[in-house]
Amino acid sequence: MTTYAYLGPEGTFTQMALDAWAPARGAEHRPCGSVDQALTLLRAGEVDGAMVPIENSVEGGVSATLDALASGDPLVVVAEVLVPITFVLAARPGMPLGQVRAVGTHSHAWAQVRGWMESNLPDAVYVPTLSTAAAAEGLAAQGGSPAYDAAVCAPVAASNHGLEILAEGIGDNAAAVTRFVLVARPGDLPERTGADKTTLVLFQRDDHAGGLLELLEQFSVRGINMSRLESRPTKESMGSYCFSIDIEGHVLDERVGEALLGLKRVCADVRFLGSYPAAHGTAVQVSPVTTDAAFADARAWLRDLRTLT
Numbered sequence: 611m612t613t614y615a616y617l618g619p620e621g622t623f624t625q626m627a628l629d630a631w632a633p634a635r636g637a638e639h640r641p642c643g644s645v646d647q648a649l650t651l652l653r654a655g656e657v658d659g660a661m662v663p664i665e666n667s668v669e670g671g672v673s674a675t676l677d678a679l680a681s682g683d684p685l686v687v688v689a690e691v692l693v694p695i696t697f698v699l700a701a702r703p704g705m706p707l708g709q710v711r712a713v714g715t716h717s718h719a720w721a722q723v724r725g726w727m728e729s730n731l732p733d734a735v736y737v738p739t740l741s742t743a744a745a746a747e748g749l750a751a752q753g754g755s756p757a758y759d760a761a762v763c764a765p766v767a768a769s770n771h772g773l774e775i776l777a778e779g780i781g782d783n784a785a786a787v788t789r790f791v792l793v794a795r796p797g798d799l800p801e802r803t804g805a806d807k808t809t810l811v812l813f814q815r816d817d818h819a820g821g822l823l824e825l826l827e828q829f830s831v832r833g834i835n836m837s838r839l840e841s842r843p844t845k846e847s848m849g850s851y852c853f854s855i856d857i858e859g860h861v862l863d864e865r866v867g868e869a870l871l872g873l874k875r876v877c878a879d880v881r882f883l884g885s886y887p888a889a890h891g892t893a894v895q896v897s898p899v900t901t902d903a904a905f906a907d908a909r910a911w912l913r914d915l916r917t918l919t
């Protein structure tokens with residue numbers, strides 16, 4: 611049976627993403643305490659895949675995931691799942707809202723309920739936890755003096771632990787969506803669907819004027835749209851960054867292959883983090899001058915030139 615690790619414990623949004631992608635009936639789901647733990651199990655060959663959060667429509671990239679994928683033994687994204695996010699504030703039965711002094715949750719959840727907290731619990735202290743469900747679990751398990759009085763979590767995490775809901779729908783943006791990725795060890799490439807994404811991490815050769823432009827023009831001249839661009843410190847020295855990028859297209863698309871060749875020339879390193887079907891399923895718009903056929907025609911023309919002269 612296929613085994614998947616995920617950011618647990620039970621009741622996380624990550625578990626919802628994994629359930630949506632691979633229902634637990636047909637696969638083993640193994641909860642992990644952190645993104646790093648899930649990826650370590652995967653790298654060690656103890657699980658076949660790992661579901662981890664990568665990006666949120668309100669708070670942006672999940673640094674722990676981006677950094678863990680950018681270094682270490684190579685891993686690749688093989689699928690993405692979008693999950694709409696709804697938060698509740700939950701506490702042990704009998705705790706009134708007015709007595710909540712400290713709130714435990716995941717940093718991305720806290721960032722998404724800041725406005726509600728400011729209006730309703732302006733003096734509440736934030737206590738970070740490794741996931742929203744870990745906050746709910748910790749609250750239920752704690753003895754006499756809990757580190758926090760309430761948890762921001764999914765409704766299912768509150769009910770799993772017999773917590774009472776003090777407020778629901780507390781997210782500042784009702785349309786918030788989090789993007790999760792299923793990561794695997796490099797192996798079979800997901801098939802090309804025409805609605806694909808490719809994830810890359812680019813390391814610059816050196817710091818110079820127009821350096822980022824030089825990387826991005828590799829996409830632009832080949833008609834490739836980017837759907838995410840983030841700079842992350844390489845952790846080597848102050849001011850040293852790599853770029854974590856999602857583009858539209860599959861590594862088997864000619865225009866993507868050509869862009870990768872260009873990047874390989876101008877970058878110190880290019881880390882390929884996979885090509886996989888985009889969750890939205892909408893076919894990538896390709897201009898007539900960047901289709902596979904256009905690249906093949908141009909290559910045939912050059913081949914002829916070289917053999918004729």
Ligand SMILES: O=C(O)C(=O)Cc1ccccc1
Binds near residue numbers: 617624716740
């Ligand atoms: O903590 C969770 O439940 C997670 O799955 C990570 C997360 C946290 C906040 C928003 C989306 C995902």
